[in-house]
Amino acid sequence: MELTGAQALIKSLEHEGVETIFGLPGGAILPVYDPIRDSSIRHVLVRHEQGAGHMAEGYALATGKPGVAIVTSGPGATNIVTPIANAYMDSTPLVVITGQVASASIGTDAFQECDITGITMGITKHNFLITSAEEIPRVVAAAFHIATTGRPGPVLIDFPKDIAQSKMEWWYPESIDELDLPGYKPEIVLDLSSIEAAVALISEAERPVLYVGGGTLKSDATAQLVAFAERTKMPVVTTLMARGAFPDSHPQHLGMPGMHGTYTAVTAIQKSDLLISLGARFDDRVTGKISAFAAGAKIIHVDIDPAEFNKVKPATVSVRSDIATALEAFDAAKAISKNLDPWWEMLNGWREQYPLVYAPTDDPALLRPQEIIEAIAASAKPGTIVSSGVGQHQMWTSQFWKFDEPRTWINSGGAGTMGFGVPAAIGAKAARPDVDVWCIDGDGCFQMTAQELVTATSEGFPIKVAILNNAYLGMVRQWQEMFYEERFSEVFLDADLPDYVKWAESMGAVGLRARTIEEMHDAIRQANEIHDRSVVIDFRTPASEMVFPMVAAGASNDDIMVHPLQEVKN
């Protein structure tokens, strides 16, 4: 069967089981858009290429399947660089296809030419420049194989226009042996001696902590984690990337560690004598000052990527494995912990003394951002997916939403990409039309990518957006208040500009506004009753509200600042 390169590309995506792609056409990718008309694949037309990338990420995070985006060359390609970088930081499987100028024009500064493989070399797991139509099936199969195996990540395929228009005889690789990847061997043979060494450390520990990272979700290891934690009675903390990997309602869950983690999660790690890292990477937002991080702890570092071992913190024992397999191996090796009652006594004492709190308002009619999140969470159906942008609202959502299921928390961790929330929520809704999807957003974030609500309306992906509108770039404002003597510089945004209700309505969504507790409950109730359109609620919140607990950048986690309400008065 003779196909054009464009047809071969789309047929290859069908072979990989792709159901939805997010994209926006342009000159160089134009030939590929013709066979899309005849394909079983649903194409979602975005309004900006960054939206396509974040939607693909939301799709991937909600399902575990690779997200796929397709854009044109030059500015189309550079507009999707941010989502690619974001996916790389969070190890999210993506396949991004960029159009490229015709092969003969590459290197001539042709119209809409840019060296996207060069630009993305450091932010992709791998990238390809297609050089002949015959290799399209092999490259597409290789891209999906690389994106989804081992430590997942984004893979980019750059696709010159002339190759899309040239002819090839259709074939498709039948096994990974045909992918021509002699340097890629993601299979792992578990080193049982490392498991034995880890089990020995577990049996001696008096103050162990399970430090659960995003790799636990990638490995679908929730069931193994719950079983292991319950059998060993060890306390659990879940990082920002792992929220939902272990139920928040579980009594052994201490919350999130790190800069805005719970006092108990942060302090448990600091005082631990054994830290068991499961698919986490000792990010600086978790560790604070690294020399003071878990200074008395031995470390068992379990990761699928051996380059993470000893990168930040030397491991006592490193176990190269995916998390589910490692936890099963710990079980098979009969890992038993000591009597941890004295440890739990300490932990429970901290939990009692320093729960997550926020100050009641002076005026009961005014709204606190934390109570908005709690009210939405309380009214949400089980399994509701929540996305967020980046900043204060993200930290409050991570703190005050109670996650009880994996893949219900969609957020930008490593890269900290403002504007992630709305398009990621749309991508999640495209993947899971059966569940409600809320985006808890900030007013600053919302303004970066809100235009994708047009996509949500036109494509029929209704989401619910709660803007915590404090009229500021809130996290920057918080740092300026705390560390720059309240010299607020370029952080005021104006609560009424834009008019979020009118803006929402102009994009085909329902716009609501809430200033009081009564209006808040009313707006949330209305939002939960609307299923055929997106809803945007402009919640007015005080700018003075700050995220606590907090560890200042570069400070030791021992110096965690609790909420002013909890400070011990001397």
Added chain:
Amino acid sequence: MAPEPFLGDVDRSPVTHHILSVLVENKAGVLARIAGLFARRGFNIYSLAVAPSEGQARFSRVTIVVDAESAPIEQIVGQLNKLINVVAITDLAPKDALERELLLASVVTNSENRAQILGLVESFNASIVDVDARSLTLMLAGTPRACDELEKSLEVFAEVELHRTGRVALPRLTKTEEN
């Protein structure tokens, strides 16, 4: 700021460098991937040599001398291994490696220095590979240290054009202290 480069080999800097012999797919952009990785992770390359490998058009051999003080060698190898086009990495510590390098130098000669240059060629076991009326080109294939010393010896001459290849290495067949 670049750290002070180490000069010479085993005797002068016993542990600060490693030789990574990296087998890569012979594909466009592979060298950029390696160089880019070193740049963005802050690893230092001291010398680099690239050539098609073992008669196979499909692979190339990249010999990278790295300054193991810029990052732990485990990190450098671990990150390099993640490049999809990297097929195999052999990490050689200096004591286990047989290192060789090629030096070419053209020197403007005259009646006064000619004998001195020929003396250097003889004492270094170098060879003369090109000659004309007013200059000669000599070649030394030897240890990096020998190349260092010949280079230093040639500094006294007024007009010298000198190129070195960067080193290649193989594991020693026998572990001895002798070079």
